[in-house]
Amino acid sequence: MYGIVNKAIESLVIENFGIEKWNIIKETSGVDVDFFMSNEPYDDDITYKLAGAVSTEMNIPLSDVLITFGEYWVLKTGKEKYGSLMEAGGDNLKEFLKNLPAFHNRVMLFYPKLTPPEFKVSHEEERSLYLHYFSKRIGLKEFVRGLIQGLAKLYSTPVTIDLLEDRDAGDDHEIFKVSW
Numbered sequence: 125m126y127g128i129v130n131k132a133i134e135s136l137v138i139e140n141f142g143i144e145k146w147n148i149i150k151e152t153s154g155v156d157v158d159f160f161m162s163n164e165p166y167d168d169d170i171t172y173k174l175a176g177a178v179s180t181e182m183n184i185p186l187s188d189v190l191i192t193f194g195e196y197w198v199l200k201t202g203k204e205k206y207g208s209l210m211e212a213g214g215d216n217l218k219e220f221l222k223n224l225p226a227f228h229n230r231v232m233l234f235y236p237k238l239t240p241p242e243f244k245v246s247h248e249e250e251r252s253l254y255l256h257y258f259s260k261r262i263g264l265k266e267f268v269r270g271l272i273q274g275l276a277k278l279y280s281t282p283v284t285i286d287l288l289e290d291r292d293a294g295d296d297h298e299i300f301k302v303s304w
Contacts, residue, residue, distance in 0.1 A: 125171050126235050127160035132201040133174050153177035165237045187266040194270020198278055217279040221255055252303040265298045
């Protein structure tokens with residue numbers, strides 16, 4: 125993942141718990157990087173170690189850490205770093221979710237070594253849709269849930285997210301039913 129992801133984890137921790145807690149989390153994680161460069165790719169293992177250390181140090185389930193980070197990514201990092209790109213994604217939650225493939229194509233212009241997930245929409249109805257999540261990375265479905273929740277907050281849209289299919293259960297990808 126790119127450094128911007130790890131920098132966002134750092135910012136989330138520092139904003140909510142202080143620099144001292146971040147230093148403890150870095151030490152616990154075993155990650156020996158003084159400063160993350162936003163535009164540089166880092167091994168995914170670094171991000172996983174940081175999230176695991178936040179979970180351990182804060183005594184919070186990893187799934188909750190990932191959900192919180194997903195929301196933070198949208199509401200803080202996304203708005204600050206990609207404001208116009210986020211705005212171009214659509215006028216409401218449904219439009220943004222349908223436009224996720226185009227969004228990632230535009231993000232790849234900034235991060236050419238990015239291996240983004242793939243999203244597809246099916247079963248589209250007036251107040252719901254199925255969001256299919258395909259990724260080479262494992263263990264991030266709760267991060268995706270947090271991203272969806274963050275987008276729902278961004279668009280002031282109350283949302284319900286049900287996981288219908290799950291790679292942990294043997295499916296080939298995750299499917300979320302997103303209802304509003």
